[in-house]
Amino acid sequence: MSYLLDFQHALVSVVTTDGRLFVGRLEGYDLATNLLLAHTHEMVVSPDGTEVLPLGLFMLRGSTVVCCGLLDEDLYAKIDWATVKGQPLKSTKNSY
Template sequence: MSQLLPFVGKTVTILTSDGRHLTGKLMGADQTTNLILNSTIERLFQPLNSTKPSETVSHGLYIIRGDNVAVCGLVDEEIEKEMDWSEVRAAPLGSMKHT
């Protein structure tokens, strides 16, 4: 928890072990990295060769189990506002493998 404490109350992006991309305001975390996000959105990126726009799905209050968190990082909110996320394309992320 101590490493995530500075992120509480700020907007973060989470990449999950199953390849999902979630963004929201971090409301809290515990010692096993279970996260509580508010105003959460999920970005569904289209493949690189697609002409369809990428999508954003609103989830609101969202809890992510710690064993499903692959990456948690701060969002630069000024850059976030300037981005046209519908134009962003990305290859799908593979699942994490636990060995």
């Protein structure tokens, strides 16, 4: 978990086990990888464009976090998300 120390107060992207994508500023975390994000948005990608849903202060349970990475804030600010199209991410959970 020590690598998250470098991400503190930075803009991060988080992918969860159900294929959801969250972007926000990492405000806190613990040893179970529970993440506290401020100014959070969920990015809902579809073939018609990407919908950006504002969530504000948001906590992600560590057991649902697949990966967390830093974002280039300048590049991120230049993206017109309404024009970004793609297939939604599939769930990473096994189906039984």
